[in-house]
Amino acid sequence: MRLVLLGPPGAGKGTQARRLAERRGWAHISTGDMLREAVRKQTPAGQKAEPLLAAGQLVPDALVLELVAERLAEPDARGGFILDGYPRNPQQAEDLAALLRERGLGLDRVVLLRLEDEAIVRRMAGRRSCPECGAVYHLEFAPPRVPQRCDRCGAALVQREDDREEVVRRRLETYRQKTAPLIEHYRAQGLLVEVDASGEVDQVSQRIEQALATSA
Numbered sequence: 001m002r003l004v005l006l007g008p009p010g011a012g013k014g015t016q017a018r019r020l021a022e023r024r025g026w027a028h029i030s031t032g033d034m035l036r037e038a039v040r041k042q043t044p045a046g047q048k049a050e051p052l053l054a055a056g057q058l059v060p061d062a063l064v065l066e067l068v069a070e071r072l073a074e075p076d077a078r079g080g081f082i083l084d085g086y087p088r089n090p091q092q093a094e095d096l097a098a099l100l101r102e103r104g105l106g107l108d109r110v111v112l113l114r115l116e117d118e119a120i121v122r123r124m125a126g127r128r129s130c131p132e133c134g135a136v137y138h139l140e141f142a143p144p145r146v147p148q149r150c151d152r153c154g155a156a157l158v159q160r161e162d163d164r165e166e167v168v169r170r171r172l173e174t175y176r177q178k179t180a181p182l183i184e185h186y187r188a189q190g191l192l193v194e195v196d197a198s199g200e201v202d203q204v205s206q207r208i209e210q211a212l213a214t215s216a
């Protein structure tokens with residue numbers, strides 16, 4: 001299955017995409033992770049993206065498309081994939097449709113995670129990330145086994161710049177302006193499935209599975 005996970009920053013897209021990908025054996029394609037990796041490695045794309053990410057702004061469509069096209073060409077994406085954080089605006093949705101069409105493919109579903117702004121801000125404030133391996137934790141909902149240490153690699157966890165409240169609020173505004181129009185776009189194509197993203201991670205996972213099962 002080829003899937004897009006849509007929703008505001010902080011709705012749990014990354015966590016849910018990772019879980020769903022693991023259960024189903026699909027590739028989890030996170031443009032956020034790919035961009036942060038490029039920044040960490042200080043590649044040309046990473047150097048261009050760094051100040052934009054720090055300010056909570058969007059990275060140019062062409063740059064992201066390049067990363068996505070390369071990733072979709074890898075073998076593990078052939079059996080199915082979940083796109084997390086892409087597309088983020090109508091142009092990227094067109095880019096993606098064209099990219100898939102070239103390969104004779106299309107999207108099967110677009111899952112929209114719904115969550116109110118105040119719940120998002122509360123959630124983001126507790127997020128901690130591993131600067132080494134990219135694992136994401138939450139002080140309240142998904143704490144690491146040892147406080148402030150990554151379960152996978154033991155590195156000290158950090159609060160990402162883009163999880164700070166003022167940056168979160170800017171990202172929510174950007175989401176409303178640029179990404180929310182995609183909801184109607186995909187609804188009109190009959191691809192949209194809506195899921196309540198409040199509550200525990202497991203509950204949300206179950207709702208996603210149910211929504212995929214009943215919309216098939």
Ligand SMILES: [Zn+2]
Nearest residue numbers: 130133150153
């Ligand atoms: Zn780690």
